Amino acid sequence: MKVLVVCSGGLDSVSLAYKIAANHQLIGLISFNYGQRHVKELEFAALCARRLDVPHDIIDISNVGKHLTGSALTDDVKVPDGHYAEETMKATVVPNRNAIMLSIAFGLAAARHADAVAIAVHGGDHFIYPDCRPGFISSFEVMQQHALEGYADVSLLAPYVNATKADIVTDGAKHRTPFEETWSCYKGGRFHCGRCGTCVERREAFHLAGVEDPTVYDDPDFWIAATGAFRAEEAK
DSSP: OEEEEEOOSSHHHHHHHHHHHHHSEEEEEEEEESSOTTTTHHHHHHHHHHHHTOOEEEEEOHHHHTTSTTOTTTSSOOOOBSOTTSGGGGGGOOTTHHHHHHHHHHHHHHHTTOSEEEOOOOGGGTTTOGGGSHHHHHHHHHHHHHHTTTTOOOEEEOTTTTOOHHHHHHHHHHTTOOGGGOOOOSSOOSSBOSOBHHHHHHHHHHHHHTOOOOOOBSSTTHHHHHHHHHHHHHHO
């Protein structure tokens, strides 16, 4: 199976790229510049493509992204600190982001005679991002079957859609993913901040998976208090 992977440069999508390379024919990576403040993640996507020796396309949709206002990832809105599943993390939603990106990815896949597009949405995304949920994934694939009917037959692979972040770390370790060559932090500083939701989730995932975390964090211990406070609130 020839597969095109949507790769942001994050832990999830880089792990997915290594998984696909091990089990299928990885024909390339596609990334998107949508005006995200952590655009440095694309450097890690490029590094992943070089490591796996596959083509890498960066699609510039920043002119679209600037109109998707209100998100802490694209606007002058503070990225919240705390646990990934807290209500405040909804400030990081970019409306319809995955639908837009996947539509483009499917067009490229069809043009390149790929059999599938793979995306690394996972179970931890469900609370915050509606376009990461199983219902969206299955519905989008059906829509694309209609959109490409008679021209191409491209499926949508989302092997992590019901997995936890810790599951992805475990799977990534199995496929020798170089975790130190991935970027998660939404703040886009020199190092991972250790305080934003995606940093807390990343640090917690390595802990739960029992895998050593090679990431350098500005605040390496914040995740302990953040996860503890969230669990206590959840238990009320």
